[in-house]
Amino acid sequence: MxxxxxxxxxxxxxxxxxxxxxxxxxxxxxxxxxxxxxxxxxxxxxxxxxxxxxxxxxxxxxxxxxxxxxxxxxxxxxxxxxxxxxxxxxxxxxxxxxxxxxxxxxxxxxxxxxxxxxxxxxxxxxxxxxxxxxxxxxxxxxxxxxxxxxxxxxxxxxxxxxxxxxxxxxxxAGGDPEAEVGEFHRPETHLIPLMLDAIDGRRPALTVFGSDYATPDGTCIRDYxxxxxxxxxxxxxxxxxxxxxxxxxxxxGTGKGFSVREVIAQSRAVTNRDVPILEGERRPGDAAVLVSGSTKAVSTLGWTPKRAELATMIADAWRWHQSGHYEK
Ligand code: UDP
The missing domain is CATH 3.40.50.720 (NAD(P)-binding Rossmann-like Domain)
Structure with a gap:
């Protein structure tokens, strides 16, 4: 049944x-x-x-x-x-x-x-x-x-x-490698899709929300x-x-943290295009660093992440972004 x-x-x-x-x-x-x-x-x-x-x-x-x-x-x-x-x-x-x-x-x-x-x-x-x-x-x-x-x-x-x-x-982050489904919000507020919008000209620029955090490059660090x-x-x-x-x-999570600026650099590398940037204020409610230190899902559930590289996530998101689905 x-x-x-x-x-x-x-x-x-x-x-x-x-x-x-x-x-x-x-x-x-x-x-x-x-x-x-x-x-x-x-x-x-x-x-x-x-x-x-x-x-x-x-x-x-x-x-x-x-x-x-x-x-x-x-x-x-x-x-x-x-x-x-x-x-x-x-x-x-x-x-x-x-x-x-x-x-x-x-x-x-x-x-x-x-x-x-x-x-x-x-x-x-x-x-x-x-x-x-x-x-x-x-x-x-x-x-x-x-x-x-x-x-x-x-x-x-x-x-x-x-x-x-x-x-x-x-x-x-990322999307179905076969691009049957993908990330799409309206309004979009998430870093990677907004950045891809800025790369392909759907938006004029990506605003970096705060450069004065206590992190090595001043921008927030997240685990994608x-x-x-x-x-x-x-x-x-x-x-x-x-x-x-x-x-x-x-x-x-993957246990690896990337700053907003590192995500931007990685997106430039993956798409081979420039990302127009504006420096903005902090967004209220944002923590400076959120990175997982846990491997419990791997050891207990037998979880084996297969697409754990940030470049893979951005490449999959970019493929979806460029597919006709995005326009619907
Ligand atoms: N962020 C940014 N500009 C944007 C959208 C997001 O600088 O236009 C930053 C945000 O401040 C956070 C990180 O990117 O540090 C990830 O934000 P997102 O909204 O994607 O996810 P959240 O961490 O809020 O779940």
Whole structure:
């Protein structure tokens, strides 16, 4: 019998790549998406159920129809800057919606849950190597809302037997090597797609947000992880739960940090084009350094990142960027 997995946010950047990986692993991904930030064109690998996560009746209907073996929960607002301007929007959209989803999953007896969390739950911890045991001290509402959902999953685990694998992502980048899906947000706020826009003239320039951080070149350092590697870890997390193993938290990064200026230099090398740059102010809510010091996903889940080089991530993003898909 087909194993259905309910993928919230399956029409989004990471969710659509997860659907592709799930299908390749023999599951049927059922996308649940409101299309507030998702793309209809990105739903290619399984059935679609349009709906809002705050709509409990609709969720109950979808759980009853597909009887999923697990939930993969990607749907969320995820912009640090926006979360600083409008925290209420983040607490409502992320926390209340997730509560409704978790309650619906428990009521339907669907007790395996894979959750998309973030290194933004750690905040700005000077010189600390981040791993699963690091104290979470978010400095923006995005990180705060994700930490709250992690707490919720633990409480529902203790009381209702929900088992969860929580993945704390570092900076997800790149795109499907076959360019069936890729990164596309509107408005776009992420470094690599904005830089590719500046390279091919869709935007006049890339603004560097702050050059006075306490880092070697003054710009923020991030740990970039390829979206295809990231979603492979999710399939392993799902199998972990299916094998009856306990709830776990895993950081997903490559353990290597790159400054904004290093990402720009790498993009020049990959595309063989210039990147027009403007020097701008710091963006509120940005931590100076976010790099994973964890190998737990590798040692425990058997995760083997295959596209861990920054140049590969940029090359895959560039291929997608230049494909006609981007215009849709
Ligand atoms: N960044 C930048 N200019 C931009 C967009 C991002 O300098 O137009 C910087 C940002 O301040 C951060 C890094 O690039 O240090 C990655 O930002 P992004 O929004 O891609 O991901 P985040 O770290 O917020 O998840």
């Amino acid at each position: 087909a194993k259905h997995v309910l993928v919230t946010g399956g029409a989004g950047y990471i969710g659509s790549h997860a659907c592709k990986a799930l299908r390749a692993a023999g599951y049927v991904p059922v996308t649940y998406d409101s299309f507030v930030t998702g793309w209809r064109d990105a739903v290619k690998f399984g059935p679609l159920e349009e709906g809002d996560l705050a709509d409990r009746a609709r969720l109950d209907e979808v759980f009853a129809r597909w009887q999923p073996v697990a939930v993969m929960h990607f749907a969320a607002l995820s912009l640090v800057g926006e979360s600083m301007k409008d925290p209420g929007k983040y607490w409502r959209a992320n926390v209340l919606s997730s509560l409704t989803l978790i309650e619906a999953a428990v009521a339907a007896g669907c007790l395996d849950f894979v959750f998309s969390s973030t290194c933004a739950t750690y905040g700005d911890q000077d010189g600390v190597v981040l791993d699963e045991t690091t104290r979470q001290m978010p400095i923006n509402a995005y990180g705060g809302s994700k930490r709250a959902i992690e707490d919720m999953l633990r409480d529902f685990g203790n009381s209702h037997g929900l088992r969860s694998v929580i993945f704390r992502y570092f900076n997800v 992880v390829h979206v295809s590697d990231l979603v492979d870890a999710h399939v392993l997390g799902l199998k972990w739960l299916e094998a009856g193993k306990p709830s776990e938290v895993f950081c997903l």
